[in-house]
Amino acid sequence: MNEDRVPAQYSEMDLSKAKEFDQKVKKNFMPAIRSTVRQIVEDYGPLRGIGVDVGCGTAVFAIELCKHSDLKIYALEKAKPIYEVARMNIEKEGLKERIIPVLGDANKIPFEDEFADFVISRGAYHCWEDKPKVLKEIYRILKKGGIALVGGGFGRYVNDNELERMRKLRDRSLGEAAKVYSSPGAFQEPLEKAGIRDFRLIRERAGLWTEIRK
Numbered sequence: 001m002n003e004d005r006v007p008a009q010y011s012e013m014d015l016s017k018a019k020e021f022d023q024k025v026k027k028n029f030m031p032a033i034r035s036t037v038r039q040i041v042e043d044y045g046p047l048r049g050i051g052v053d054v055g056c057g058t059a060v061f062a063i064e065l066c067k068h069s070d071l072k073i074y075a076l077e078k079a080k081p082i083y084e085v086a087r088m089n090i091e092k093e094g095l096k097e098r099i100i101p102v103l104g105d106a107n108k109i110p111f112e113d114e115f116a117d118f119v120i121s122r123g124a125y126h127c128w129e130d131k132p133k134v135l136k137e138i139y140r141i142l143k144k145g146g147i148a149l150v151g152g153g154f155g156r157y158v159n160d161n162e163l164e165r166m167r168k169l170r171d172r173s174l175g176e177a178a179k180v181y182s183s184p185g186a187f188q189e190p191l192e193k194a195g196i197r198d199f200r201l202i203r204e205r206a207g208l209w210t211e212i213r214k
């Protein structure tokens, strides 16, 4: 198993494809991003300290989370062209002091133990070939008292029409891989393998998450 591989869908993008990907996220998935951030702030806020977004894509989510929290966010992305677009987005929003784009791999997160107060990973779980390994990494960088949220929800504030539309788009784009976001076992088993005990599966109308506490 090559645990360093990012699905071709992302790793084979050049800069112009990464810009297209960014435009599609902004055009199609903003309701989910806003709804999920609202939910996170409501459930875990006020959020402050250090945040890490694992598999941040073009940082659209990290930007929204930053605007609704006091977190300093390290936005980790493995695909270079996508990371470049994340950097541009952060700069355009004037958030360079608050969001630090980091080129790196979730299998070997480039931060020390107990670095983060809050870790989010949304919509990247399906990419990880060695899920227990990445989950262990997330747990390792979490501070005692910290919380990590890993999954693929659309947030509880999306309406039924938006949910239906975005779910269809996501499933079309991910194909079989989308199934993990509706399969509790796809989280439960890797979490157990990773030796993480303090977790809770959150099954909602608009998605599936695991909440990890340390």
Ligand SMILES: C[S@@+](CC[C@H](N)C(=O)[O-])C[C@H]1O[C@@H](n2cnc3c(N)ncnc32)[C@H](O)[C@@H]1O
Binding pocket: 004, 005, 006, 007, 010, 011, 025, 054, 055, 056, 057, 058, 060, 061, 076, 077, 078, 079, 082, 104, 105, 106, 107, 121, 122, 123, 124, 127, 128
């Ligand atoms: C569907 S996008 C989700 C982006 C963002 N989290 C969001 O909610 O819009 C998944 C991202 O995870 C990244 N990714 C996949 N495997 C990774 C890894 N091992 N390390 C870091 N990033 C990874 C991909 O390159 C892609 O940009």
